[in-house]
Amino acid sequence: MSDSSSPSNKHHHAHHFDSAEHEFDASKFGIWVFLCTEILMFGGLFVGYIFYSGKYPEIFEAGSQFLDWKLGAINTAVLLLSSFTIAISIRNIQMKQKKAAMRNMIITLVCGLVFMGIKYKEYTHKFHQGIYPGKYFNYQPHGAEHSSKDANSHGESKGEHGKVEHMDSLPENIALYFSFYFVMTGIHGTHVIIGMGLILWCLIRTRNDEFGPEYYTPLEGAALFWHLVDLVWIYLFPLLYLI
Amino acid sequence: MSAHHVLPMKTYTTVFITLLFLTAFTVAVAQVDFGMFNAFIAMAVASVKAALVGMYFMHLKYDDKINTACLLSGFFFLIVMFAFIAVDAGSRAVEMSTL
Numbered sequence: 001m002s003d004s005s006s007p008s009n010k011h012h013h014a015h016h017f018d019s020a021e022h023e024f025d026a027s028k029f030g031i032w033v034f035l036c037t038e039i040l041m042f043g044g045l046f047v048g049y050i051f052y053s054g055k056y057p058e059i060f061e062a063g064s065q066f067l068d069w070k071l072g073a074i075n076t077a078v079l080l081l082s083s084f085t086i087a088i089s090i091r092n093i094q095m096k097q098k099k100a101a102m103r104n105m106i107i108t109l110v111c112g113l114v115f116m117g118i119k120y121k122e123y124t125h126k127f128h129q130g131i132y133p134g135k136y137f138n139y140q141p142h143g144a145e146h147s148s149k150d151a152n153s154h155g156e157s158k159g160e161h162g163k164v165e166h167m168d169s170l171p172e173n174i175a176l177y178f179s180f181y182f183v184m185t186g187i188h189g190t191h192v193i194i195g196m197g198l199i200l201w202c203l204i205r206t207r208n209d210e211f212g213p214e215y216y217t218p219l220e221g222a223a224l225f226w227h228l229v230d231l232v233w234i235y236l237f238p239l240l241y242l243i
Numbered sequence: 244m245s246a247h248h249v250l251p252m253k254t255y256t257t258v259f260i261t262l263l264f265l266t267a268f269t270v271a272v273a274q275v276d277f278g279m280f281n282a283f284i285a286m287a288v289a290s291v292k293a294a295l296v297g298m299y300f301m302h303l304k305y306d307d308k309i310n311t312a313c314l315l316s317g318f319f320f321l322i323v324m325f326a327f328i329a330v331d332a333g334s335r336a337v338e339m340s341t342l
Contacts (some may be wrong), residue, residue, distance in 0.1 A: 025307060032313040035265060039317035047325050069270065078264050084259040087300040094249045227301045234292045237266075238285035242273035 007122035011215040024217050031221040035228045042187070042232050048178045049180050049239065063169055063177025064240065066131065068122075072241035076233060081189040082111030083230040084201065086223045095218045098206060105203045108226070112196040117170050119189050126178075184236060198222035258299040265292050266286045 017023040053060040085104040092101035130138040202219045205211060209220055269288040277284060298304040303311045 028306075029309060029313070032286060032310045036313050036317040038315070040320065043317070043324070044320035047321065048327055051328055052323070054332065059265050069273070073266065073270050077263060080259065080262045080266065083300050084255060084262075087255055088252075091249060091252070091255070180325070224301055227296055228302075229292050231296055235286070235289050238269055238273070238289050242269065243282045 007166050010107075011210065011217075020214060024215075024220070027217045028220060028224070030180050031224050035224060037170055038228055038232075045180070046235065046239070052154060052176060052180070056171075056173070056176065058171045059174050062174055063181065065201070066126070066178075067181075067241050069241040071118050071122055072237050075115050077235045078111045078114050078118075079230045079233050081154075082108045082115075083227050085111070086226050090216065090219060090223055093206070093219060094213050096213060098209070101211075102203060105199055105206065108199055109196055109203070112192055112199075115192055116189060128172050131178055133179045134175060137178060139170070139174075140227065146232070149155070181240060184240070188229065188232055191232070192226075193227045195222070195229050198225060248302070250299070250302075250305070254299060258295050262292055262295055265295075 011020075013020040013023040017026065077206070085107040089101045089104035089108070092104060126132075130140040133137065199222055202211070203221050205218065269285055272284055272288070273281070297311075297314065303314070308340055
C-alpha cells in the first residue's frame with residue numbers, strides 16, 4: 001500500500017491483525033456473535049408466545065383477529081425489499097459504484113420509514129380502541145371510532161359476528177395476547193429504528209469516500225444487523241398475523 | 244478470498260423474487276384451514292425464507308463456516324430451551340386458574 005496514492009481517509013487495519021482481510025473476518029465474526037445473542041433474546045419471547053398460545057389457544061385466536069394481515073404482508077414485502085437493497089449496496093461498494101450504493105442505502109432507509117409508518121398506524125389504531133399492553137388494556141368497542149378496519153377485515157360475516165357480540169365473546173385475559181404483541185413488535189420496531197441509524201451513518205461515511213472495495217466493514221456489519229431484523233420479522237409475521 | 248466474493252446481480256434478484264413469492268404463498272396458505280398443521284406450514288415457509296436471507300443476503304453460503312456455526316448455535320440453544328419448557332408444560336398437574 002503506497003500512502004501517497006491513497007486518500008487521507010483511507011482505512012488502515014489495526015496493528016494486531018495480520019491483514020485487512022483478517023480484520024474484516026474478525027469484525028464480521030464479532031457481529032455474528034452479537035446477532036446470536038439477538039436471536040436468543042427474541043427466541044425467549046417466541047418460546048413464551050408458543051407456550052402461552054398452547055396453554056390458552058382461545059386468547060391467541062381472538063387476539064389475532066384484531067390484526068390486519070394485509071398490513072403485515074405489506075410490511076413483510078417492504079422489509080424484504082430493504083434487505084435486498086442493502087445487500088445490493090454492498091455489492092455496489094465492492095464494485096466501486098458509490099452513487100448506486102448511496103441510492104440503495106437511501107431506498108433501504110425509505111423502506112424502514114414506510115415500515116415504521118405502517119407500525120405507527122397499527123399502534124395508534126389499537127390505542128384508540130383502548131388496546132394497551134398488560135394491565136392498561138381497556139378495550140372499548142363502543143368507542144367513537146369503533147368501525148375498525150382491523151376487527152372488520154376478519155369478520156366477513158358481519159351479520160352474525162356483529163361488533164357487540166364480538167366483544168361479548170372475547171375471552172377473559174385477552175390482554176395476554178396484546179402484551180406479547182406489543183413487546184415483540186415493539187422490540188422489533190426499536191431494532192428497525194437502530195438499524196436505520198446505522199445505515200444512515202454508513203450512508204454518510206460512503207458519501208465521505210471512506211468505503212471502497214478494500215474497506216467497508218461497518219457497512220457489512222450494519223447490513224448484517226438489518227438482515228437479522230428482517231429475519232425476525234419473517235418469523236413474527238406468520239406467528240402474529242396468520243396462525 | 245471468500246469474504247470479498249462479489250455475487251452476480253442475478254443471484255440477489257432471484258432470491259428477492261423467491262422471497263416475495265414465498266410471502267404470497269404463506270399468506271395464501273393461511274386462508275385454508277389445515278388444523279394443527281397451520282402453524283407447522285407457516286413456520287416451515289418462514290424457515291425457508293430465513294435460510295435464503297441467511298445464505299445469500301448475509302453471504303453465509305460463501306463465508307467461513309464459523310459464522311454459520313455461530314448462527315446455528317443460537318437456534319440450537321433455543322431448541323434446548325423450548326424442549327425443557329415443553330417437558331415442563333406437558334408434565335404439570337392440571338391447575339385451574341383463579342382469575
